[in-house]
Amino acid sequence: MIRVENLAITFGTGRNAVQAVRGVSFHVKEGESFGLVGESGSGKSTVLRAIAGLHSHWTGRIEVDGVALGPKRPRAFRKLLQMVFQDPYGSLHPRHTVDHILKEPLAIHGFGDREARILKALDEVGLGAEFRFRYPHQLSGGQRQRIAIARALILEPRVVVLDEPTSALDVSVQAEILNLLAQLRKEHGLTYIMVSHNLAVVAHQCERIAVMNRGNFVEQMTDRQLRTGTPTHGYTRQLLVASKGFDRDAIAGFVEFE
Amino acid sequence: MAGDALLVVEDLRVSFDTPKGVVEAVRGIDFELGQERLGIVGESGSGKSQTGRAILRLISGNGRIAAKRMEFDGIDLLNASERRMRSIRGNRISMIMQDPQYSLNPVMTVGTQIAEAYRVHSKAGKREAKERALAMLETVRIREPEKVYNLYPHEVSGGMGQRIMIAMMLIPDPDLLIADEPTSALDVTVQLQVLALLDDMVRQRGMGLILISHDLNLVASFCDRVLVMYGGRIMETLDAKALHEARHPYTRGLLNCLPQLDGSHGELPVLKRDPAWLEAGGGAP
Numbered sequence: 001m002i003r004v005e006n007l008a009i010t011f012g013t014g015r016n017a018v019q020a021v022r023g024v025s026f027h028v029k030e031g032e033s034f035g036l037v038g039e040s041g042s043g044k045s046t047v048l049r050a051i052a053g054l055h056s057h058w059t060g061r062i063e064v065d066g067v068a069l070g071p072k073r074p075r076a077f078r079k080l081l082q083m084v085f086q087d088p089y090g091s092l093h094p095r096h097t098v099d100h101i102l103k104e105p106l107a108i109h110g111f112g113d114r115e116a117r118i119l120k121a122l123d124e125v126g127l128g129a130e131f132r133f134r135y136p137h138q139l140s141g142g143q144r145q146r147i148a149i150a151r152a153l154i155l156e157p158r159v160v161v162l163d164e165p166t167s168a169l170d171v172s173v174q175a176e177i178l179n180l181l182a183q184l185r186k187e188h189g190l191t192y193i194m195v196s197h198n199l200a201v202v203a204h205q206c207e208r209i210a211v212m213n214r215g216n217f218v219e220q221m222t223d224r225q226l227r228t229g230t231p232t233h234g235y236t237r238q239l240l241v242a243s244k245g246f247d248r249d250a251i252a253g254f255v256e257f258e
Numbered sequence: 259m260a261g262d263a264l265l266v267v268e269d270l271r272v273s274f275d276t277p278k279g280v281v282e283a284v285r286g287i288d289f290e291l292g293q294e295r296l297g298i299v300g301e302s303g304s305g306k307s308q309t310g311r312a313i314l315r316l317i318s319g320n321g322r323i324a325a326k327r328m329e330f331d332g333i334d335l336l337n338a339s340e341r342r343m344r345s346i347r348g349n350r351i352s353m354i355m356q357d358p359q360y361s362l363n364p365v366m367t368v369g370t371q372i373a374e375a376y377r378v379h380s381k382a383g384k385r386e387a388k389e390r391a392l393a394m395l396e397t398v399r400i401r402e403p404e405k406v407y408n409l410y411p412h413e414v415s416g417g418m419g420q421r422i423m424i425a426m427m428l429i430p431d432p433d434l435l436i437a438d439e440p441t442s443a444l445d446v447t448v449q450l451q452v453l454a455l456l457d458d459m460v461r462q463r464g465m466g467l468i469l470i471s472h473d474l475n476l477v478a479s480f481c482d483r484v485l486v487m488y489g490g491r492i493m494e495t496l497d498a499k500a501l502h503e504a505r506h507p508y509t510r511g512l513l514n515c516l517p518q519l520d521g522s523h524g525e526l527p528v529l530k531r532d533p534a535w536l537e538a539g540g541g542a543p
Contacts, residue, residue, distance in 0.1 A: 170302055247450075
């Protein structure tokens, strides 16, 4: 479904140039969920944004559904691939009602039957029709993220890219959103690429995982390899140890990976 | 521990007057703190941050603090004059706020702010304060302290801002540190390194530490004791080591809904809330 080859992105020029992504390659099969983990600045979100078409100056090759993509994306691409952002407080327009937020993509892409589609989308994300005319500030964080997911799904995309979809939420709400995402993937046969700094979240949600550090893939593995603790690279092992909690001896052994 | 408690809080209540009526953020909690690491965990809206702020009487204008007793090292914090409170804040009790971008002065370089924090409380000269500030930046693992010293808050990342806040709050050498999600913007390895630094302050200098966080596992692995808050009340107090034997259904629910590294792709258990938890005495199962 998705094939990325030798993707590289540099921000700035000359002495200020920062190589955010230094040539990564991977592919994601239809219906699969692929996870990108790494620390801040590792380039994981940049990869995602390049695929979604939010960065235009990348080099390499990005293919979605067999079509090689350029920096500018045709309108049909948006129907194929949608994105959910980290911060539901920032990604919804504060002065648009839920109805307006969900209607806008339908209008842009010329969908008919808007009323029914909006009600169906609300129902699918576990919110009732009573949420339709509310503003984002009248919703909790979890409800807002549900609206953001509804907005992504209302165009019936086949690929959804998710940038830290639960990191702004309480753990109890995170569980609800992760369950919802898993259920929607099953029902619609969606393909996911999910970025997170949380190893456990990615291990739960994805079948294959790539670990990133400083713009490179450190390693790619299956969820089973991550779970059974057989990652080969020291960086991944350090992340695993760190995610288990506070341990003075382990912390003393932390090193920087280049 | 009761004999040498640094902080004693009895029946603390924090409420806010809003156009829609009174909102009770904290509804009568008791706890003591010695020279130890105490964790307060709970979800957003549980009252954990307001508890931390109430100790320093940093509650906004429409808020009210009431308590039977709130004493720090023999000082009555409830009735102390505002002047007295100013001499305590920052000097004897410091607080690391959650959001560095709002807590730092945007028109002053971060180094000057840290040096100022030192000078206000120690009467040191400018040069000494700068040296101390640079050393402190290094202690909180900032790579190029000389360069960072001259940056403005908008020029640093969220994670670096948090470390700068920590440096600023530690430099006056407080007896009690209240840290409200001090490491939430940091990468997990840096987060643990910063916590190790706070751990040193507790062990070597006998500082008391209140760590406010939503991360149960982190708090349990770091602290000595943990208070679990929900709806402005303490649900249970646990020995951190015994977190996984927690009995209260709220604590159990929070633990269960975390995805596990050794778990499966199956559905995660969802927390079911019981209104009975919020009734008086609802804390003990």
